[in-house]
Amino acid sequence: MKVPFLDLHPQIKSIRTHINAAFARVMESGIFILGKETEGFEQEFARYCGARYCVAVNSGTSALHVALLAHGIRFGDEVITQPNTFVATCEAIAYVGAKPVFADIDPVSHTLDVAGVERAITKKTKAIIPVHLYGNAADMNALLRIARKHNIAIIEDAAQAHGATYRGKTIGSFGNTTCFSFYPSKVLGAYGEGGAVxxxxxxxxxxxxxLRDHGQISKHAHEVIGYNYRIQALQAAFLRVKLKHLNSWVALRRKNARTYNALLKSLSANVLLPVERPHSVSSMYAYVIRCRRRNELASYLAKHGIQTQIHYPTPVHLQKAFFHLGYKKGDFPAAERCAKEILSLPMYPELTDGHIRYVASHVKKFYEA
Ligand SMILES: Cc1ncc(COP(=O)(O)O)c(C=O)c1O
Structure with missing residues (x-):
């Protein structure tokens, strides 16, 4: 058997008629950038997330960039985030000339450790970017308390957390701004690039x-120097179709996670299963275990047709691109330890019980051998 890490085909098949209709609608309209489809998606996604406004852009990275700019963050400012994130979180901070300052993580949720954030605050701190990694909500109440106390902004990186909840409320409006990515592999993914603030x-x-549209506040009136970060109408139209299924897809991901948990729980001597903090219901973007002999396990699974991934093998403070920040090995022990132990097993809504049983049985065989 082959178990891909992610297979988008069954989902495309299940919604193909609606996707084709959306494609035809955009073709008929002759409007390929922004337009009514984008406005419709913005309204629908804002409503889904419980936020007043949504501005769709052309990627999650652009979303973070314009959010930082809109908060007035610039050269000399510091922005606190976690080192175990996709590099884009930190690139966006660098784009505006600010300095990424890292705080360690809670190794259970893989999200920001609140005490670490408090220690990292200086007079230059202008914002915190909590990353709801793997779909696990960061402890927003605690972070919002710190932000209020120090008068700093919270920009959430929710690129992996569509449909996740924090204390019963959908992620999307806890911070001052919340940024999403619609990269195709995301819980809500486009068929191309996309993002939203x-x-x-x-x-x-x-x-x-x-900022998304060359700094225009109305046609030919450019109030600031902006960017071409506009979303394509086709992507907005596809996302409108897919948004209708988001809750059921998150439910399926969570069901798959429960199946994995049940099958792998006997391996507790070698494998730590994902644990949800009581405040968080995960979107289960990734099913991430922490395990002994991680690299050997990944090779063993690959040999048996099972694809896995590591989100992420090198924390950003140890990436060459960020050496200039002056961090070194050992600065963030929890993030560094997790980076060595984590393994993301195949996870998508259409993964079958048969797939999951096959994966789990091979994880077991590896440790029994
Ligand atoms: C945590 C995180 N932040 C930011 C991004 C950047 O999003 P995009 O690839 O849409 O630019 C991603 C996804 O790739 C991500 O996972």
Missing amino acids: LTNSKKMEKAIRA
Whole structure:
């Protein structure tokens, strides 16, 4: 048997007629960038997330970039985030000339350790970017308390957390701005690039709308130097189709996670299963175990047709691109330890029980051997 890490085909098949109709609608309209499809998606996604405004852009990285700009973050400012994230979180901070400052993580949720954040705050700190990694919500109440106390902004990186909840409320409006990616592999993914910023602030929404489209506040009126970060109408139209299925896809991911948990729980001497903090219901973007002899296990599974991934093998503070920040090995023990132990097993809504049983049986055989 072959178990791919991710297979988008069964999902495309299940919604193909609606996707084809969306494609035809955009072709008929002759509007390929922004337009009514984008406005429709923005309204629907804002409503889904419980935020007042949504501005769709052309990637999650662009979403983070314009959110930082709209908050006025610039050269000399510091932005606290976690080192175990996709590099884009930190690149966006660097794009505006600010300095990424790392705090360690809670190794259970893989999200920011609140005490570490508090220790990292200086007079230069202007924002915190919690990453809801793997779909696990960061401890937003605690982070919001710190942000209020120090008068700093919270920009959530929710690239992996569509449909996740924190204390019963959907992720999308806890911080001042929340950024999503619609990269195809995401819980809500486009068929190309896409992203969005959500906010409850009219002022932020206006600033982000302008930044996304060459700084225009109306036709030919360029108030600031902006970017071409516009989303394609086709992607917005596809996302409108897919948004209708988001809750059921998250439910299927969570069901798959429960199946894995049940089959792997006997391996507790070698494998730590994902644990949800009581405040968080994960979107289960990734099913991430922590395990002994991780690299050997990954090779063994690959030999038996099972694809796995590591999200992420090198924390950002140890990436060459960020050496100039002056961090070194040992600075963030929890993040570094997790980076050595984590393994993401195949996870997508359409993964079958047969796939999961096959994966679990090979994880077991590996440790029994
Ligand atoms: C945590 C995180 N932040 C940011 C991004 C960047 O999003 P994009 O690839 O859409 O630019 C991603 C996804 O790739 C991500 O997983």
